Amino acid sequence: MSEALLIDGDIASAISTADEPGKNTTFTIGELAKEFGVTLRTLRFYEDKGLINPKRDGQNRLYSRRDRARLKLVLMGKKVGFSLNEICDMLDLYDLRNGQVVQLRVALDKFNQQIDVLKEQRSHIEQAIDELSRTVEVVSGMLKEKEAAEKK
Template identity: 55%
Template sequence: MSVTETTERSKRDRTYSITELCREFDVTPRTLRFYEQKGLLHPARRGWTRLFSYRDRARLQLILRGKKVGFALEEIKEMLDLYNLRDGQLTQLRIASTKMRERLEALRKQRVELEDAIGDLERTVVVVDGMLKEREAAQPKAANS
């Protein structure tokens, strides 16, 4: 076995405590327990201690990426669970590709809608600020009358 293979194997055999993963990914222990409850992570147990595997760590990284772009936990779980099929990940990759393309399109649509809303709000701010300026300019005159 080469040094690279040995290093890779030791990485894969490594376990992580809940504290280590929380620190590395800036999540709370409650978050990890929630993902475990939802079947997204499968830590081993040593008494009360959870030991997360290299695979759990990789799954957590994918969960957080998926959430960041707006996937629901159910969608993330569906994509992750397809990894267990023995088809060389073809099904997982096909479904992930389809879901990612759909999400990308939804995000693009949201971006257009958000840009429209920002434009509307910017125009409204100009109008309201103009009205405010007029009222403030007229106020001292009304007070002196």
Template identity: 65%
Template sequence: MKEEKRSAPPADDGKDVLSAATSQSGPHSYSIGDLATEFDVTLRTLRFYEDKNLLNPRRDGINRVYSRRDRARLKFVLLGKKVGFSLTEIKEMLDLYDLRDGQVPQLRSALDRFNLHINILRQQRSDVEQAIADLERTVEVVSGMLREKEKKEG
């Protein structure tokens, strides 16, 4: 069943996604279709994230109505997935941020996890850069071999 469109999403004003995630005030609300279109995800994906308690839209009859907070959380979920965090890790980070009264050990643990992941991504970037350099050298060698073969045949 098609859900009615609520309002157009606001322009991304560059605010920190987590700061925006804590704000539930504001006149903006979004239908499931609004968010699916804006973030190029399926309706099934949004329902899945809802089932995993990553998003918590309110209901207006049979329609899901997403808040600015839900939109910001979705943006954070997609960013977290893009850089390799699992949904469980993303949920833990969102829950920790939502609590805002995280104890020092929790905050240290989150910081350690973030730094570890940064190091993993940096190593992956280095590995990719090395693989590109190796392939570029191979292309040069094979191109030279091809030129020589073409000269002999031509």
């Protein structure tokens, strides 16, 4: 595998990164929140939505490395424009390292679909930019006329 080529923070690396035994195996909600720059509320919300399922130390949440990896995937999914629901559907991806070919294909499909969605969004935005640029030109023109007129 070309893991050396993968930038940290990459979806693919998050998928294919294995646990490193010997390191911290569990995290508190506060630790995770700080590490990823999210609020406690967010983590609890994700749990509510079934995205992460930490165990409990009494009442307190106890996150495993696996939970942490899933969180990473959630946040990256958001970064590329997936909704939490879509992410939820795909999240079994984390287990896809060991997973089945069929699931990989499904994931690949969704990724490609999302690429199309993003390209469409980009196109709309570019149209808007064009429109506004034209407007700026015209309004600039009006402005100059007015200014000229006021000098009279």
